[in-house]
Amino acid sequence: xxxxxxxxxxxxxxxxxxxxxxxxxxxxxxxxxxxxxxxxxxxxxxxxxxxxxxxxxxxxxxxxxxxxxxxxxxxxxxxxxxxxxxxxxxxxxxxxxxxxxxxxxxxxxxxxxxxxxxxxxxxxxxxxxxxxxxxxxxxxxxxxxxxxxxxxxxxxxxxxxxxxxxxxxxxxxxxxxxxxxxxxxxxxxxxxxxxxxxxxxxxxxxxxxxxxxxxxxxxxxxxxxxxxxxxxxxxxxxxxxxxxxxxxxxxxxxxxxxxxxxxxxxxxxxxxxxxxxxxxxxxxxxxxxxxxxxxxxxxxxxxxxxxxxxxxxxxxxxxxxxxxxxxxxxxxxxxxxxxxxxxxxxxxxxxxxxxxxxxxxxxxxxxxxxxxxxxxxxxxxxxxxxxxxxxxxxxxxxxxxxxxxxxxxxxxxxxxxxxxxxxxxxxxxxxxxxxxxxxxxxxxxxxxxxxxxxxxxxxxxxxxxxxxxxxxxxxxxxxxxxxxxxxxxxxxxxxxxxxxxxxxxxxxxxxxxxxxxxxxxxxxxxxxxxxxxxxxxxxxxxxxxxxxxxxxxxxxxxxxxxxxxxxxxxxxxxxxxxxxxxxxxxxxxxxxxxxxxxxxxxxxxxxxxxxxxxxxxxxxxxxxxxxxxxxxxxxxxxxxxxxxxxxxxxxxxxxxxxxxxxxxxxxxxxxxxxxxxxxxxxxxxxxxxxxxxxxxxxxxxxxxxxxxxxxxxxxxxxxxxxxxxxxxxxxxxxxxxxxxxxxxxxxxxxxxxxxxxxxxxxxxxxxxxxxxxxxxxxxxxxxxxxxxxxxxxxxxxxxxxxxxxxxxxxxxxxxxxxxxxxxxxxxxxxxxxxxxxxxxxxxxxxxxxxxxxxxxxxxxx
Numbered sequence: 001x002x003x004x005x006x007x008x009x010x011x012x013x014x015x016x017x018x019x020x021x022x023x024x025x026x027x028x029x030x031x032x033x034x035x036x037x038x039x040x041x042x043x044x045x046x047x048x049x050x051x052x053x054x055x056x057x058x059x060x061x062x063x064x065x066x067x068x069x070x071x072x073x074x075x076x077x078x079x080x081x082x083x084x085x086x087x088x089x090x091x092x093x094x095x096x097x098x099x100x101x102x103x104x105x106x107x108x109x110x111x112x113x114x115x116x117x118x119x120x121x122x123x124x125x126x127x128x129x130x131x132x133x134x135x136x137x138x139x140x141x142x143x144x145x146x147x148x149x150x151x152x153x154x155x156x157x158x159x160x161x162x163x164x165x166x167x168x169x170x171x172x173x174x175x176x177x178x179x180x181x182x183x184x185x186x187x188x189x190x191x192x193x194x195x196x197x198x199x200x201x202x203x204x205x206x207x208x209x210x211x212x213x214x215x216x217x218x219x220x221x222x223x224x225x226x227x228x229x230x231x232x233x234x235x236x237x238x239x240x241x242x243x244x245x246x247x248x249x250x251x252x253x254x255x256x257x258x259x260x261x262x263x264x265x266x267x268x269x270x271x272x273x274x275x276x277x278x279x280x281x282x283x284x285x286x287x288x289x290x291x292x293x294x295x296x297x298x299x300x301x302x303x304x305x306x307x308x309x310x311x312x313x314x315x316x317x318x319x320x321x322x323x324x325x326x327x328x329x330x331x332x333x334x335x336x337x338x339x340x341x342x343x344x345x346x347x348x349x350x351x352x353x354x355x356x357x358x359x360x361x362x363x364x365x366x367x368x369x370x371x372x373x374x375x376x377x378x379x380x381x382x383x384x385x386x387x388x389x390x391x392x393x394x395x396x397x398x399x400x401x402x403x404x405x406x407x408x409x410x411x412x413x414x415x416x417x418x419x420x421x422x423x424x425x426x427x428x429x430x431x432x433x434x435x436x437x438x439x440x441x442x443x444x445x446x447x448x449x450x451x452x453x454x455x456x457x458x459x460x461x462x463x464x465x466x467x468x469x470x471x472x473x474x475x476x477x478x479x480x481x482x483x484x485x486x487x488x489x490x491x492x493x494x495x496x497x498x499x500x501x502x503x504x505x506x507x508x509x510x511x512x513x514x515x516x517x518x519x520x521x522x523x524x525x526x527x528x529x530x531x532x533x534x535x536x537x538x539x540x541x542x543x544x545x546x547x548x549x550x551x552x553x554x555x556x557x558x559x560x561x562x563x564x565x566x567x568x569x570x571x572x573x574x575x576x577x578x579x580x581x582x583x584x585x586x587x588x589x590x591x592x593x594x595x596x597x598x599x600x601x602x603x604x605x606x607x608x609x610x611x612x613x614x615x616x617x618x619x620x621x622x623x624x625x626x627x628x629x630x631x632x633x634x635x636x637x638x639x640x641x642x643x644x645x646x647x648x649x650x651x652x653x654x655x656x657x658x659x660x661x662x663x664x665x666x667x668x669x670x671x672x673x674x675x676x677x678x679x680x681x682x683x684x685x686x687x688x689x690x691x692x693x694x695x696x697x698x699x700x701x702x703x704x705x706x707x708x709x710x711x712x713x714x715x716x717x718x719x720x721x722x723x724x725x726x727x728x729x730x731x732x733x734x735x736x737x738x739x740x741x742x743x744x745x746x747x748x749x750x751x752x753x754x755x756x757x758x759x760x761x762x763x764x765x766x767x768x769x770x771x772x773x774x775x776x777x778x779x780x781x782x783x784x785x786x787x788x789x790x791x792x793x794x795x796x797x798x799x800x801x802x803x804x805x806x807x808x809x810x811x812x813x814x815x816x817x818x819x820x821x822x823x824x825x826x827x828x829x830x831x832x833x834x835x836x837x838x839x840x841x842x843x844x845x846x847x848x849x850x851x852x853x854x855x856x857x858x859x860x861x
Contacts, residue, residue: 032362036099043145062106070376149173186443216279238515269495299323329387399425504548521548615641631720643690646738653745697727765806
């Protein structure tokens, strides 16, 4: 209601102005009016707008020298031609004739004046202001035009209260599709909404994401620029610079200089120019003056194939121009009609007097002076645009056809109210020269666009159709081979703020535009998903990725497998040791009563050999995928077995020192040691201590099979959780203590009889043991790979081998290779020699001279 009131107030003001202009009692030029049963009005810009500021409230006189507009002239002639064609038809409106009232609307004042004229009551120059316009019958039943969206908005607002159908052949502004504001508006061109969507698809097609956006002030450029900004931004396209060319812009003024300066600073290759022809002309004259070259210009349909723009001097050097244009159509017979009009012998124009037909802007002196060779050329742009006027006239005729009931072969010639005709026009659906004419819910057309490229390869400008755009939804079809780019290599120009990152590099936005970014490689263990270029995603637990990766890879599951070469070597060595231990046990059992075996410990040797064999068997648990039994036994069984061996070795060395050195000096201690089986008791206590440590280790710090992910990004290590546990360290620390004890005891016996002196062998054995484990822990501190279990096994195998070779191997040599040394006489001689060197008068230990030490030598154990 408020909107309607505003319209009425504006209408009253316009009427007041009209009477002030002395518009009454006017006549029409013969070419601008045609009587008929039903009149249509046509509003066309036959002349260019006068840019001078009006100082008096007078309607602009359009017919001025040097201002003729050939494009508007073609629309003018198209409407005359269409109505004559319809009147000559016997099928569309039989027994009914159409007439017209045509106006030159070169300015806003001329446009308002023409609109008020068509709203006046027939036969008068009065407009009745009523509360109800149902019965109001203006001079015309429908209006065709005007061209410019700004003027269409004015005309549509004035006609809306009366619901007079207004069909524009060129106004594509999105705001005009608001039915609540412009209920009587229709058009035979698509809405700019589809043009915006087409442009965005065009930008996406060529990967142009860093653009500048220029529009013209008014209802055509401003809404489209805003819509394009919003739509492009949602599709990931960045607007580096955006501005509007004012109505009053002139080449070289401060505003245009500012726009040119910002365009140069934006460093965008692609510039979208959504402008009417007048503003586009000023803009490109400024572009040529500023020498902005080497760019791609995206043209809106208003100027894409207009010679008004291609005629700018020097424009062929600005770069490549792609544009959205209305689809190329032809009005059959229009060119011949215009030529026939030029041949007609038109009377000279009558002189204009105050209040005459000249003041109604229904005059075109140049039109009347045309001869065939001087008529404006009907170029592709004007022909395609004229076709939309042709469609508009036929749409009104088909609406009348339905309203007057002409399907029976005759039309009723009753009074037609504009609102009644408005109900019928949106419903029309007819075929016009193989083109289906219909309207959507917003009064728009369903026709698509042609995508064109300017072509300066010949002597004159032309354009090439490189594709098309259809809907819905909007789809773009481009033949890129038809495009001649401005670059020498004819490659598609790039328009980006930052070049694409390498694979696996995320985009870190710099500033406020997401198109400007630095490239940072994804960290190891992360990858860049193509759907999100701004953040690296972590890989799964069973996956890995190197730095700068686009995808994750499955991790390799590794362990010390049975089939590897190093495993074969270690298996062979361990199996050989086990065979030697078993063989030595058999050899010692066969020679159990010999002095060498008895001096080595007798039956205690079997415990030592068994403990070494148990440790050797535990090493098989290092091969293959770890399981709970192998994790529980492999380290603990080795630690326990080697502890038993070291306990026996320690007590063996200690007992020899006691017998040969302290039996006479500490007889009480020696007797207590012998009577209480000190050797066996020490081995038992020492072994049970290690057993307790191992059981505590297995209970509290239970070694479990695990999958280790952190050590190597590309590997999954199958291992046991024992190496860094406190129980593991305690068990091996205890073995280290036993090793030191054994080394100390053997060192004290370094001057014992030759057959009992094992210091060198034991020192070698323990030294190799120390070196093996020091080497292992050193390697473990710097290497955590799949072969760490092999290093661990090698250290353990070295310890076992050193114990066997240092203690048992010399004795096996004597038994097998030097049986002469394995005799009681040899051992007695060795003891006697030691006694003489030590200055003893009695045999060593508890052996009396009368027994010759025979009982002592073999019973040292």
